[in-house]
Amino acid sequence: MLDALSLGAGLSWASGLRLYLTVLLVGVFARLDIIHLPGSLSALASPWVIGAAAILAVVEFFADRIPAFDSLWDAIHTFIRIPAGALLAAGALGHADPTLMTIAALAGGTLAGSAHLTKAGTRALINLSPEPLSNWIASSTEDLLVCIGLALAVFAPLVFLALMIAFVVFAGWALPRLWRGVQGGFRAMAAHMGARFGGSRLTSFGSKRD
Template structure:
């Protein structure tokens, strides 16, 4: 059961940033004893894989903090983040970690359903983020993009580490993060409607 929670949390992190959980489990497997990837996922700790993911992460960290570009990036990431979620769910839930010593056999028997489940999980925070960001940019004249992106990156990194060490706590944090994203979206939409109604009233007078 814990391996499923680990995979779910890693997929949630991928919904915020596609590359942080991929790079995280690759580095943890390569340089520590905290993660032992199964043979089919050993490529994640390969020098080339880590290098490519690192470069993509650097680009994401920059682009996601620039107003307008962040929204374009979110459109492109609609494919990338769910795919990353599927990968990290499959890899994470079939790996030995600090909390999971014997991953369930069904996870390793077929990669299709774990991948699909991870993609669906990652899609939830991705969509919440993609819809909320343009609203936030309008309300803050773009000033909120960098702050919001930095907090999302920090959340993705924290979820990645907790998923490996304390899966249950990581799950609680992931649920709390989803709730916060929903509340941010609702507040943003409410503020946008309020601004539009005030502007309409001002025009009428």
């Protein structure tokens, strides 16, 4: 049960950051018999699923590194990562009691949502800066975190679950601040753009009158 809980938490958390990379890694590891998946997740080891996940992971690799477009990508994937995290968390329990699987799905969706919203909020703040290198650094860090997190979830479940508890506490503290930071950044940007274009129109109007 501890292994199943750790696997479910790992899959749902990683899905909130990199869904396609998560499916690809788990499918390949299962295919190589490095990890054992319950029957309810055996489809992840299918060559078709692995191939599709590989293509989408490559697309996401580049999409996530384009400033501003990465926020659009995150917005679209709000409706994909969170439900996927819930399904993977429930599937990690195998054919358990339906009530337990429902609880696992709710917890998995919450964990995936926390990871996704933390990522999306952080990237939105980064996109307020014109410096493009920060997007590559943030994306590469997320890729690395997914790989390390999945490895811990499979091979060191107690350590991973302890880290997940710390992450949930951190996300509860950080998300309201990220939201306020993003709102403040966009207000400042809107005010700057309004002053810039408003000043240009006034200058143009004055020139015409002269």
